[in-house]
Amino acid sequence: MTPAFADPQSPSRPLHVVAADDLETWLAAAPPALAVWVRDNAFTAGLGEVLPLPGAGGEMGGALIGFGTGKTRARTRFGLSRAVAALPAGDWHFEGLAPDHAAEAALGWLLAQYRFDRYKPASRILPGLKCPAGVDEARILAMAAGEYLTRDLINTPAQDMGPAELEAAFLSLADRFGAATQVVTGVALERDFPMVHAVGKGSDRAPRLMSLRWGQTGPSLTLVGKGVCFDTGGLNLKPSSGMQLMKKDMGGAATVMGLALMIMQLNLPIRLRVIVPAVENSVSGRSMRPKDILHSRKGLTVEVNDTDAEGRLVLGDALTWAAEENPELLISMATLTGAARVAVGPDLAPFYTDDEAMAAALANGAVAGADPVWRLPFHDAYESVIEPGIADLDNAPGFGFAGSITAALFLRRFADHPRYMHFDIYGHTPSDAPARPKGGAGQGARALLCALPEMLGL
Template sequence: MTPAFADAGAEALPLHIVSPEGLADLGGRLGAGAAAWLAATGFKGDLGELRLLPGPEGAVLGAVAGFGTASARRRRRFGVVKALAGLPAGAWRIEGELTPAERTEVALGWLLAGYRFGRYRKAKGPEARLVCPDGVDAERMIAMARGEFLTRDLINTPAQDMGPGELEAEFVALAGRHGAAVAVVRGDDLLEQGFPMVHAVGRASPRAPRIMEMRWGSEGPALTLVGKGVCFDTGGLNLKPSSGMNLMKKDMGGAATVMGLAQMIMELGLPVRLRVIVPAVENVVSGNALKPKDILTSRKGLTVEVNDTDAEGRLILGDALAWAAEEPSDLLVSMATLTGAARVAVGPDLAPYYCDDAGVVAALEAGAAEGCDPVWRLPFHDAYESVIEPGIADLDNAPGFGFAGSITAALFLRRFADHPRYVHFDIYGHTPTEAPARPKGGVGQGARAMLCGLPGMLGL
């Protein structure tokens, strides 16, 4: 499915977006008949409310959508797009006293709300189309939505059709669309080329583990993105219960999100030297599966005691981040569906992140507001460093501390990233219930915040 606006030259019906405070003025502009109709139908301007405006012969002359109060909009991002489902087919143009930021949010929300996952059954998208509002960068909005749609499609596809090989095919296809170069190391070659932890996690599956690299752009600051690509996670020998396994097709959500972000960057032609690294594995059970208490020697040379084979994401990211750090970059970012502790801390809607660079943090927070992509900073708390040191090896992949699981996982990754401007996202990658512009299922988190924050982070 391709997000798009209606043609700017199309005949479009007016969609009046109004808050409760502006309802009286709107009635005056629309005329006595329309005002009486809105009053008779009980329209109050609540967020997501919709009324079609009838003409004298029964034709639809336009529509009025409730923008709600500022408090309601803070509580429910993109809430106004709930009204879109009731609009008849055709082109629509926004009318109303909206700020540039509000027009951008409505336009982006409209595009994102049009997503349907149609791989396994026919999915009919909305037939109403929006003319891009004045002052909104249509190309940028479409690029954001297209990257998000790629991320959602990848996460929503079940593991039978999205194993390491299929994820590689999508990775290569993405690179091909934008003229990027790709390199892939697979199977036992991972041992020979220095990715022992990626190999150890994925070796039990008949679908060979691999690590993939994409390079694009020849000028500008260097940006490296690393995404966790566990295409399915049974937990390994520390097997998950069925309730914990049901959503594990989404455990490659970090890979899907960095791929979506990479698409946005390349489609918009940002002046960066982009490098994307994705380790892709299945964490399953067989006779040669990774065992609890095994000790692995990582690419960086650090030894890791495996105290839980279900804490495998940080192992494959360790090798990937070490590889990333071997080449200088201006910013290093990792994204992963890494810990349940992050969900306990902030729930499914927020993308918690870790970063110690004040300039990057400020730019990311501003980007989150601009991109309507909420994030929340958690600390690299140095006092917990000792928790990830088991004594028998340099690091412990699953310390029995019982607290701060997302923080200790982030500290583990920081040992491999070894970068002064490192950002780590511990995302969920899934919307558990239908929400405005976020259908139930796979979702990107942090990508739009990063895209909008990159100018401030990299001086673009």
């Protein structure tokens, strides 16, 4: 599906935004009969609370929506988007919404309209929204379109989203915007990207590495996304409970593809490259084994102490390839560690960087994009933990602590770039939340989009 605002020329009903602290003032200015209606329906203006208002001839004349208090708004992003589920079909427009909240409200409405309907048709027609005055419509539409793509890719089960299908989606995105592409498979993959090959060789669905290039002028940005289309854990087999969400293990790839869509749709003056290693980590006689030692594109050797720590292996080769061109900014995104979820939960996207200015820019971008992130450290004192002695690096040290940090340090060895940023995302919303239905979710992409002008001097 494609996000869209309502036609600005079409008839629409008003959705009056009223904060809890302002409710009595609003009622005092309303017609007496309307004030009685609101009081009789016990409307309190809680965040996202909707009350239909009577109109002429018994039709709905509009609706009230509560804006809650400052405290509830701080706790809940996109609270006004609850109206999408509460209102009937037809077009609506906000009234009484402060300009500094309009962009988040508009984005939240579009994100709340998302439905994953590939296997089950949508049950009803959802209400539309006219883009509020003063909002950058093109930017909001690009953000929503990127998120829709990310959600669709993550939500698709692995039976229909293996390496070949992810490649097809990648090439379709490139074709849409006239980007040049390259796909490495077979003998060339085994020779030039041996860790990608080692992870994917256990599956009957062949591994591959995709690259997209777009833009002729401006600073260079390279995005690398983990595309493990399903992760059984390999010979270190996951328990059944651990496999339940593993269709989302390509969430890093889905998120960088969503961010790339945003950049290209907005025609930002950037020379963009996107790299996605696409594999399935399966069990067979061809699977890599614990204690195997892998050679990498960079020349570093890696001892495999856990075949379930495969994401950092495929990213290692991809990051090496990316860094060979020395882009002005290099970013990786991956559903990499459970340790990150333990540290910050599912709603925050932890990120790593050694560049203070980039970290500050991203913090501002997270606020602007309603896309929370949290910085974790590349803690140099843990470098020795990822050095096993028998090889240059250990893909799963038995340290027992700081699993997200040691994984990030592992990736930094391959990126070897002063302006490198890594995201250890979850890529999934565990239960329905405003504008975020249960299922696949992009994290960090909108924050980055908003931060890129400062990071790249656009």
